[in-house]
């Protein structure tokens with residue numbers, strides 16, 4: 176579901192639908208006008224939550240300012256929360272229980288696993304603490320026995336904190352905020368940033384010579400986000416998310 180016509184969101188939805196087509200997942204595009212109210216958006220999502228033909232729901236965010244994003248996410252049936260944005264999914268993740276993960280944090284952990292990055296006892300610095308990205312990725316790293324520090328807009332001495340990290344996750348939304356000389360030689364750098372002009376939150380060319388592994392923008396974390404979305408949609412379908420409410424396998 177896309178509310179409004181934010182150009183970046185339009186592109187993301189198009190990319191996600193293309194990937195659905197390629198992988199054989201049927202997708203339905205619900206487009207709501209920019210002036211949609213919270214109650215209209217909630218009602219549209221509830222409709223999908225109750226639709227037996229739907230296994231997964233993605234509400235593209237950010238939503239327009241007059242829409243209460245949390246209220247809209249709350250209307251997503253937990254079994255269909257393939258983007259991992261509901262409080263139910265967040266709580267399961269926080270308790271270390273199986274569930275649908277927020278896609279970008281899930282993609283970052285999969286990348287670290289694929290490259291066999293050792294996390295136990297390592298210092299991970301996550302720059303950003305949003306509820307769907309920074310905060311959950313830090314919690315997932317903590318669950319892997321990393322020692323986690325969060326940086327945010329009020330953090331003092333961010334360059335020094337990042338310089339002590341074995342693993343850096345940049346999830347800020349500020350082009351090239353993290354400079355190359357902040358990176359400890361040999362650190363692993365994951366750049367979730369996706370700013371105008373395909374610029375990440377890390378100064379890639381500066382950091383390239385210092386990091387042992389670094390994700391590019393585009394083609395790094397963003398791709399993983401979509402992959403996790405598709406994977407979780409298949410999982411939800413296999414568990415019968417489209418069955419009548421309350422009957423899906425847990």
Ligand code: NAP
Pocket residue numbers: 279302303304305306307308309326327328329330333346347348349352367368369370396397398400401
């Ligand atoms: P958000 O909700 O705006 O959160 C940004 C975070 O960065 C906040 O915690 C904020 O701190 C912190 N921050 C802002 N300015 C800072 C500064 N100067 N120094 C340190 N921290 C600072 O953004 P988001 O949704 O987490 O997204 C972050 C980035 O990831 C964006 O570029 C977004 O486009 C991208 N993203 C990518 C994907 C993907 O698929 N690759 C998916 C989602 C998002 P406060 O909490 O103190 O305000």
